[in-house]
Amino acid sequence: MAPPARTSESSLRRELCDAGRALYDRGLIGPLDGNLSARMGDRYLLCTPSGSHKGELRPDDLVKLTLDGRVVSGGRPSTELLMHLEIYRVRDDVRCVVHAHPPCAVGLTVAGLSFDRPVVPEILFAIGEVPSVPYSSPTTRDVPDAIRALLARCDAFMLARHGSVVLCDTAREGVIMTETIEHTAKITLAARTAGGATPLPDAEIQKLLGLANAARAQRTPQTNTPPTSDAPDAALVESIARAVMAKLAR
Ligand SMILES: [Zn+2]
Numbered sequence: 001m002a003p004p005a006r007t008s009e010s011s012l013r014r015e016l017c018d019a020g021r022a023l024y025d026r027g028l029i030g031p032l033d034g035n036l037s038a039r040m041g042d043r044y045l046l047c048t049p050s051g052s053h054k055g056e057l058r059p060d061d062l063v064k065l066t067l068d069g070r071v072v073s074g075g076r077p078s079t080e081l082l083m084h085l086e087i088y089r090v091r092d093d094v095r096c097v098v099h100a101h102p103p104c105a106v107g108l109t110v111a112g113l114s115f116d117r118p119v120v121p122e123i124l125f126a127i128g129e130v131p132s133v134p135y136s137s138p139t140t141r142d143v144p145d146a147i148r149a150l151l152a153r154c155d156a157f158m159l160a161r162h163g164s165v166v167l168c169d170t171a172r173e174g175v176i177m178t179e180t181i182e183h184t185a186k187i188t189l190a191a192r193t194a195g196g197a198t199p200l201p202d203a204e205i206q207k208l209l210g211l212a213n214a215a216r217a218q219r220t221p222q223t224n225t226p227p228t229s230d231a232p233d234a235a236l237v238e239s240i241a242r243a244v245m246a247k248l249a250r
Contacts, residue, residue: 009046012046013059013060016062017057017062020034020054020057023036023054023100024054026179028175028178032052034048034054035080036096036171036174037088038095039094039096043066043067044067046062047063049061049063049074049076050077050078063077065077065081067088067089080099080139082143085144086148097165097168098175098177098178100163100178102164102185103182104185105181108185109132113188114131114132114158115185117205119191121200121204122184123180124208124211125211126176126177128155128156128213130157130158132160133146134146138162143159146159147159147165155167158181164182
């Protein structure tokens with residue numbers, strides 16, 4: 001059962017429009033790229049319309065649908081709706097999905113690189129694991145088929161040669177997560193340009209993932225791996241994660 005709705009439909013519509021504008025203003029999508037959706041109670045979704053300029057969205061532009069994809073009001077929903085529906089079907093804790101085309105992060109996937117062994121810790125703290133999904137044709141059923149297996153273990157992933165997808169609580173949080181991914185990609189590119197993008201040691205990656213998973217388990221205990229006996233204090237981890245998110249949001 002999804003958590004109860006905390007905002008009105010009009011507030012949710014404004015939040016999605018604000019997030020679309022932020023993604024566009026910050027260079028994380030081209031004008032017609034990407035798509036956003038948000039769960040509204042336990043029966044409906046709001047989704048960006050197909051082919052819309054995400055920097056110029058108005059609340060009334062958004063499409064209202066049932067959770068099985070029937071349009072209730074508005075125009076034609078995003079062509080990536082199948083992917084959004086699959087995420088909400090598998091992850092009933094997810095309230096919002098933000099799909100963007102952050103250029104540096106996507107460029108890394110074109111070069112065959114991933115965030116499996118990042119060069120800096122923040123992405124692990126703030127998001128956790130960000131796996132790459134092999135390329136599949138956008139808008140087709142191949143995309144939900146490709147992502148299904150990893151939805152239980154991560155809150156963000158890269159679609160190779162295509163874009164980022166983040167599973168979040170609010171659209172604003174989704175923008176911040178997308179910025180974190182792109183910022184990490186920029187640092188990786190800078191390091192490679194300067195002579196070498198040495199990844200964090202494997203032991204450190206595992207330690208940071210443990211911290212992130214403990215915080216994640218506290219937020220969504222029904223869908224995540226429970227902390228082990230030697231896991232760090234979850235409240236402390238949560239406060240660290242929030243501090244990192246706040247820092248990244250500034
Ligand atoms: Zn896309």
